[in-house]
Amino acid sequence: MSTLPETRQAPMMPGEPALRRSGSRKGEIHIRNVVKIYGSEESGVRAVDDCSLDVPAGEITVVVGPSGCGKTTLLNAIAGFHSITSGTIDLDGEPLCGPGRLKADPGPDRIVVFQNGALFPWKTIIENVAFGPIVQGRLSRKQGYEKARAMLAEAGLRNLEDSYPGEISSGMRRRVEIVRALMNEPKILLLDEPYRALDSLTKSVMHEALLETFDRNQVTIFFITHDLEEAIFLGHRVAIMTTRPCRPKKILTVDIPHPRDYSVLTAKRFREYLDETIAAVHEEALKAFAAGERER
Amino acid sequence: MVNREASFPTPQASMGLADAPAADHLGQRSERARRFEKTLYRIGNWVRSPRPYLMVLGFALFLGFWYLSVEVWKLPRFSQMPGPTTVIREWLSPDPTYGLSAYSPEYYEHIWVSLRRVSVAFILATFTGVPLGLYLGWSQLFKEYVFPVFELLRPIPPLAWVPLAIIMFQGSETPIIFLTFLASFYATTLNTMLGVESIDVSFVRAAYCLGAKRRQVFWHVVVPGAMPFIFTGLQISVGVAWFSLVAAEMVSGQYGLGYLINTSYTMVQYPTMVIGMITLGVVGYVTSAGVRILGNYLMQWRARELAMGGDR
Numbered sequence: 001m002s003t004l005p006e007t008r009q010a011p012m013m014p015g016e017p018a019l020r021r022s023g024s025r026k027g028e029i030h031i032r033n034v035v036k037i038y039g040s041e042e043s044g045v046r047a048v049d050d051c052s053l054d055v056p057a058g059e060i061t062v063v064v065g066p067s068g069c070g071k072t073t074l075l076n077a078i079a080g081f082h083s084i085t086s087g088t089i090d091l092d093g094e095p096l097c098g099p100g101r102l103k104a105d106p107g108p109d110r111i112v113v114f115q116n117g118a119l120f121p122w123k124t125i126i127e128n129v130a131f132g133p134i135v136q137g138r139l140s141r142k143q144g145y146e147k148a149r150a151m152l153a154e155a156g157l158r159n160l161e162d163s164y165p166g167e168i169s170s171g172m173r174r175r176v177e178i179v180r181a182l183m184n185e186p187k188i189l190l191l192d193e194p195y196r197a198l199d200s201l202t203k204s205v206m207h208e209a210l211l212e213t214f215d216r217n218q219v220t221i222f223f224i225t226h227d228l229e230e231a232i233f234l235g236h237r238v239a240i241m242t243t244r245p246c247r248p249k250k251i252l253t254v255d256i257p258h259p260r261d262y263s264v265l266t267a268k269r270f271r272e273y274l275d276e277t278i279a280a281v282h283e284e285a286l287k288a289f290a291a292g293e294r295e296r
Numbered sequence: 297m298v299n300r301e302a303s304f305p306t307p308q309a310s311m312g313l314a315d316a317p318a319a320d321h322l323g324q325r326s327e328r329a330r331r332f333e334k335t336l337y338r339i340g341n342w343v344r345s346p347r348p349y350l351m352v353l354g355f356a357l358f359l360g361f362w363y364l365s366v367e368v369w370k371l372p373r374f375s376q377m378p379g380p381t382t383v384i385r386e387w388l389s390p391d392p393t394y395g396l397s398a399y400s401p402e403y404y405e406h407i408w409v410s411l412r413r414v415s416v417a418f419i420l421a422t423f424t425g426v427p428l429g430l431y432l433g434w435s436q437l438f439k440e441y442v443f444p445v446f447e448l449l450r451p452i453p454p455l456a457w458v459p460l461a462i463i464m465f466q467g468s469e470t471p472i473i474f475l476t477f478l479a480s481f482y483a484t485t486l487n488t489m490l491g492v493e494s495i496d497v498s499f500v501r502a503a504y505c506l507g508a509k510r511r512q513v514f515w516h517v518v519v520p521g522a523m524p525f526i527f528t529g530l531q532i533s534v535g536v537a538w539f540s541l542v543a544a545e546m547v548s549g550q551y552g553l554g555y556l557i558n559t560s561y562t563m564v565q566y567p568t569m570v571i572g573m574i575t576l577g578v579v580g581y582v583t584s585a586g587v588r589i590l591g592n593y594l595m596q597w598r599a600r601e602l603a604m605g606g607d608r
Contacts, residue, residue, distance in 0.1 A: 079501070079505065080504075081501055105504075106501065106504040106505050107505070107507060108505065108506060108507040110505070111505045111506065112501065112502070112505050114498040114501070114502065115498075116496075116498060117498075118496070118498040118499050118501070118502035120499060120502075120503075120516070120517065120520070120521075121597055121598075121601065122520035122521065122523070122595070122597045122598075123516075123520075123597075124597075131503075131506055131508075131516070132506035132507055135503075135506065135507055135508045135509070135512045135516070136506075136507035136508075164596070164597040164600050164601060165597075166597065166598075166600060166601030167600055167601070180506070181505075181506075184506060
């Protein structure tokens with residue numbers, strides 16, 4: 001822990017409603033000294049270097065950083081899409097990656113919501129949502145559809161069941177995708193700039209829906225973005241990453257109690273957090289720009 | 297996608313069809329009535345739009361040019377060519393000058409034989425080409441072995457295979473089907489492979505995240521994801537099947553439209569030759585439209601997506 005350059009002196013568990021932390025929430029991730037080099041050890045690109053970060057259970061941890069800084073590399077390693085070069089990643093004390101095995105298998109305990117959305121366009125909404133439990137063999141088709149219907153209704157997404165993803169709005173698709181993930185009772189949701197392609201009005205609706213979902217399910221969330229307002233509005237903790245190689249530059253604990261709503265955006269404290277974040281990120285963004293990092 | 301509205305079922309209509317068994321008798325009938333109304337509405341729209349008239353104008357211009365250049369101006373290049381009135385008179389005559397018209401059973405025999413050959417070759421090519429293409433796109437290792445050979449064989453035109461086909465296969469039917477199959481097979485396989493490679497990696501990753509095994513990813517993601525490309529491939533495949541069928545029939549065979557065209561040529565029955573050509577055009581168009589309609593039926597998701605403006 002001593003390697004973490006925390007400027008804001010906050011304890012690991014900041015002053016938050018105590019009830020949140022009391023349960024046996026799952027989905028705690030420890031990232032320790034992770035290195036990821038694309039190409040050879042000597043001449044390859046160091047995307048992530050000596051990165052250590054904790055994602056506490058039952059919280060929203062937001063990772064911000066300039067484009068192409070290596071945030072997604074980190075997420076891909078947690079999800080099991082890519083290997084890491086060295087270091088360890090633990091989920092609830094169980095190693096996902098570590099010595100001897102540098103790539104985790106993707107699985108329903110860590111579900112990714114993708115930047116451009118990955119609802120299967122050839123399946124209807126209900127088929128998409130029920131897909132996980134059915135292919136895993138946990139639920140029969142009938143049970144799966146029943147549960148999917150219930151969860152969609154709970155999220156306020158009734159009457160979409162028989163539509164195809166191409167027929168509903170992109171905002172709706174993002175929400176359905178999160179429901180599809182929650183169907184599997186994942187320990188952690190990994191969101192990779194899920195709202196990047198949305199307009200700002202839709203985005204604000206998505207944020208409230210996500211927070212509402214979070215309050216209902218208390219699922220651990222690892223959220224990548226480069227939208228700073230989004231980061232502070234959503235996150236319990238905001239990790240600001242350095243530009244390539246990626247490691248935490250500063251970890252901000254956003255001491256605004258959940259449930260939050262849009263009135264938070266105009267609060268003085270929110271502006272202070274934002275200023276602090278902008279200062280830290282701007283420096284990295286300049287560095288990234290000077291280095292000519294390519295936009296992903 | 298010119299005839300988008302014409303061939304795509306509307307969401308309401310097909311949804312209703314899906315749960316029709318559950319609906320009561322009255323519900324079913326009103327559903328059918330609604331579908332009928334929708335169809336009428338669409339036809340009405342089509343008639344009101346300029347499209348049918350432009351189509352008729354296009355045909356008129358083509359026929360007019362043919363008529364003028366052959367029968368009125370008698371241009372030198374066209375001196376041997378039968379004009380449209382000659383061809384149509386021959387075609388519709390119960391007692392044709394050259395022995396073949398829409399009234400002779402022989403004419404339908406030719407069409408039927410060609411159609412049968414194309415169907416057999418097309419079905420064979422589909423049932424071998426689609427699985428091969430899927431596997432080529434799915435397994436990098438398999439592709440390393442097979443694809444270079446495939447790419448070397450592909451540019452060899454079916455006509456160059458004629459001698460070998462005749463040596464290899466007995467009779468006249470099998471070589472023709474083999475030659476027709478070849479061109480179709482390449483088109484289907486290649487498009488299917490490209491279809492698999494076109495699938496966004498996010499879909500595959502999402503499926504693994506949701507706990508799917510490799511096999512399930514194949515059936516739930518790879519096969520449906522490649523479907524649009526597969527059907528593009530099948531449409532090309534039907535087209536090239538006719539193409540190489542006619543070439544093969546000109547070389548061997550006793551029946552078929554290609555044979556008809558070739559023998560009419562050698563026997564200087566030029567109107568019959570043109571009848572054969574136009575028939576080929578019509579039959580070819582119908583088969584390719586059939587494949588397209590089947591594709592739209594199997595890919596409702598895509599049809600609906602495109603009907604919504606193709607946002608993806």
